[in-house]
Amino acid sequence: MNFRVIFALVLRYLYLYTRTPMRMVELVFWPVVDLVVWGNVTVFIQKNSNPDFGHFILFMLGGMILWDIMFRAQQGVAISFLEDVWTRNLLNVFVAPVRTSEYVGATFIVGLLRIAVTAVVLGLISWVGYAFNIFSLGGWLLPFFLNLLAFGWALGLLSTGLILRYGQAAESLAWAIPFFFQPVVAVFYRVEDMPAWSQPIAWCLPPTYIFEGMRQVMQSGQMRWDYLAWAAGLNVLCLAGAGALFGWILQQTRRRGLLTKFATQ
Amino acid sequence: MPSSASSDPREVILQAHHLTREFDGVRALDDFCFELRRGEVLGLLGANGAGKTTAMNCLLGLTLPTSGSVSAFGLDLQRHRIEILKRANFCSAYTALPGNLLVRQNLTVFARIYGVPDANARIAELMELLEIPHLAGRVTGQLSAGESTRVNLVKALLNRPELLMLDEPTASLDPDIADKVRKVVRRVQRENQLGILYTSHNMRDIEEVCDRVIFLHRGRVVCEGTPTDLLARSSSQSLEDVFIKIARDGEILQEPPTPPSA
Ligand SMILES: Nc1ncnc2c1ncn2[C@@H]1O[C@H](COP(=O)(O)OP(=O)(O)OP(=O)(O)O)[C@@H](O)[C@H]1O
Ligand SMILES: [Mg+2]
Numbered sequence A: 001m002n003f004r005v006i007f008a009l010v011l012r013y014l015y016l017y018t019r020t021p022m023r024m025v026e027l028v029f030w031p032v033v034d035l036v037v038w039g040n041v042t043v044f045i046q047k048n049s050n051p052d053f054g055h056f057i058l059f060m061l062g063g064m065i066l067w068d069i070m071f072r073a074q075q076g077v078a079i080s081f082l083e084d085v086w087t088r089n090l091l092n093v094f095v096a097p098v099r100t101s102e103y104v105g106a107t108f109i110v111g112l113l114r115i116a117v118t119a120v121v122l123g124l125i126s127w128v129g130y131a132f133n134i135f136s137l138g139g140w141l142l143p144f145f146l147n148l149l150a151f152g153w154a155l156g157l158l159s160t161g162l163i164l165r166y167g168q169a170a171e172s173l174a175w176a177i178p179f180f181f182q183p184v185v186a187v188f189y190r191v192e193d194m195p196a197w198s199q200p201i202a203w204c205l206p207p208t209y210i211f212e213g214m215r216q217v218m219q220s221g222q223m224r225w226d227y228l229a230w231a232a233g234l235n236v237l238c239l240a241g242a243g244a245l246f247g248w249i250l251q252q253t254r255r256r257g258l259l260t261k262f263a264t265q
Numbered sequence B: 001m002p003s004s005a006s007s008d009p010r011e012v013i014l015q016a017h018h019l020t021r022e023f024d025g026v027r028a029l030d031d032f033c034f035e036l037r038r039g040e041v042l043g044l045l046g047a048n049g050a051g052k053t054t055a056m057n058c059l060l061g062l063t064l065p066t067s068g069s070v071s072a073f074g075l076d077l078q079r080h081r082i083e084i085l086k087r088a089n090f091c092s093a094y095t096a097l098p099g100n101l102l103v104r105q106n107l108t109v110f111a112r113i114y115g116v117p118d119a120n121a122r123i124a125e126l127m128e129l130l131e132i133p134h135l136a137g138r139v140t141g142q143l144s145a146g147e148s149t150r151v152n153l154v155k156a157l158l159n160r161p162e163l164l165m166l167d168e169p170t171a172s173l174d175p176d177i178a179d180k181v182r183k184v185v186r187r188v189q190r191e192n193q194l195g196i197l198y199t200s201h202n203m204r205d206i207e208e209v210c211d212r213v214i215f216l217h218r219g220r221v222v223c224e225g226t227p228t229d230l231l232a233r234s235s236s237q238s239l240e241d242v243f244i245k246i247a248r249d250g251e252i253l254q255e256p257p258t259p260p261s262a
Helices: A003-019 A021-047 A056-086 A090-094 A100-130 A134-166 A173-184 A196-202 A206-220 A225-256 A258-264 B052-060 B081-086 B103-113 B119-129 B145-157 B175-192 B203-209 B227-234 B239-249
Strands: B012-023 B026-037 B041-045 B067-072 B088-092 B163-167 B195-199 B212-217 B220-225
Touching: A003 A021, A021 A173, A056 A090, A056 A100, A056 A134, A056 A173, A056 A206, A090 B088, A100 A134, A100 A225, A134 A173, A134 A206, A134 A225, A173 A196, A206 A225, A225 A258, B012 B052, B012 B195, B026 B052, B026 B195, B026 B220, B041 B052, B041 B175, B041 B203, B052 B067, B052 B088, B052 B163, B052 B195, B081 B088, B088 B145, B103 B119, B103 B145, B119 B145, B145 B163, B145 B175, B175 B203, B195 B203, B203 B239, B212 B239, B220 B227, B227 B239
Parallel strands: B041 B195, B041 B212, B088 B163, B163 B195
Antiparallel strands: B012 B026, B012 B067, B212 B220
């Protein structure tokens, strides 16, 4: 054991952390997300602990499965792009007659395929292991899927755009972006049990309506139709916004000449 | 499939109009103009950092020029990028095909992107041409640098391009393979009246492959001509000497006032 060597290696990591602020952000980001989500879960359970309310465990499992569906859709987009970065294939794609919309469309389909696998596997395990049948959501499941898919795609585009903009140092955004939204889209608890200041934010995000709707369906077999309308409308806006942002960042990247640095580094 | 045989062999297929590209105030490319004709192999030479790759990236639309424009096949690159890229291709020693796929899988993907008819036959034909049929089932990431360069070349020829840009295609090849690659490039080029823009630090490449060369120095074109012409003008023994002269002091070779033989 030579302490000089150990300190030299520590120094190397410290340099790395100061060179890439993203890594510092991560130190704080994940613990905060965990804390807020579990804090809100606790409040939710405390406020509603009467036997008529329903089974928290089922709410949690349902929320978890639907969340994962959205997460996979986002990953389908972001990780597909990163695969091309990691394998230095991006340049080949950009010099081929591939339109941005075609490239993005392909990643969307990958997102869809990933969801299909996730949904089936999680559905089976939760049914066999926890007597929770996701299909008890019945015909509601389809609009839930579609809306979560759409928002996952939008988040995927957002993550990809940010990675393009900030380079590989921002790679971890591919995983972090969805969790940035997790505390405020009411995955595991009702909006009305969230801290008051965060409620208006929640109602601006399409998944909130889906997770709220899921709990309504589990409690009563019905949900408010206007929730679906809000989710769909907001999703259209989110997708259009994310698409425009991505296109703009791509154009900026070309202008700044960073596309090639990115593709060959 | 574009029928190049019937087109005018002297047609200009790629043109740069006063391309300038700045990076943070540094001019990587300075008022760069040139023309590439059908069936011509044009060498782009210059020292490290002279702007060759930047030029190629601008010509491919990967980097937007600070000012100036590019046209190919008579179309403006910014507005008709997809149409142009369908008829062009690119290969560089510094990019790779996805390493986690088999060579055959990678080539199939690109054959489909380019809409190559009868893709399998075309892939087999090109792999035969580059003498690498045995690599089809290998994992791309495990190929040696030279093997991977040849696979990249197969990719670059898949769509029977009319315009090919090669950025240091022989950078990692041993002399034997480099020689074979040069011959293949030359043969494909002659048979299909291909226009090629070629960068290399290997003067042997340039002498053997290029009909004409352009020297870049700090982003500017400092001289232009056929390899033999440049030798005569600079009274050098080899292109290597010409290169060194230009790279060291940016010497501009004037048109010879009197031909040496006269
Ligand atoms: N994205 C970028 N940002 C900042 N500077 C850049 C960028 N790309 C290229 N440059 C600079 O532009 C100049 C030209 O670089 P370029 O890669 O075109 O040279 P090159 O002629 O291809 O050199 P080599 O023979 O080493 O490949 C260099 O000084 C380089 O540092
Ligand atoms: Mg270069």
